Amino acid sequence: MKFVHRFETRSAEETRTVGRRLAALLPKKGVVLLIGELGAGKTTLAKGIVEGRHAASADDVSSPTFTLIHEYGNPVSVYHADLYRLDTAEQVRRLGLEELFEKPALTLVEWGERFPDLFPDEHIEIHLRHTGEDRRDIEVFGFES
Numbered sequence: 602m603k604f605v606h607r608f609e610t611r612s613a614e615e616t617r618t619v620g621r622r623l624a625a626l627l628p629k630k631g632v633v634l635l636i637g638e639l640g641a642g643k644t645t646l647a648k649g650i651v652e653g654r655h656a657a658s659a660d661d662v663s664s665p666t667f668t669l670i671h672e673y674g675n676p677v678s679v680y681h682a683d684l685y686r687l688d689t690a691e692q693v694r695r696l697g698l699e700e701l702f703e704k705p706a707l708t709l710v711e712w713g714e715r716f717p718d719l720f721p722d723e724h725i726e727i728h729l730r731h732t733g734e735d736r737r738d739i740e741v742f743g744f745e746s
Contacts, residue, residue, distance in 0.1 A: 610684070666685055
């Protein structure tokens, strides 16, 4: 795994701003695992990425915890999945994520680290760590081709 970028944010708005910056750096098509404990800022970062892709406004982006997958853009340019409520790899397989990975879009996956064998080898990981009241460390890792 190759280290790509590191950011430190001090507010939700700064975390969204990092997401907007990352939107320009991330591939048009690919899989991004958003990794961090509950409340680490995964959805907040996703809001910025989706907005930076001009797929939707940050206000229109929400956690897909109960619906499991949200689609943004017309045509869809970002899929946002949340695997928090799923317990088994079979439940994840039934979602059809593999089909999404083939589409010409970016797929953001929260809690994907729980099912590492279900993702392509060439994916990006964004690790978020809560370090204080509104502070976060964000580290982006990519895999070399």
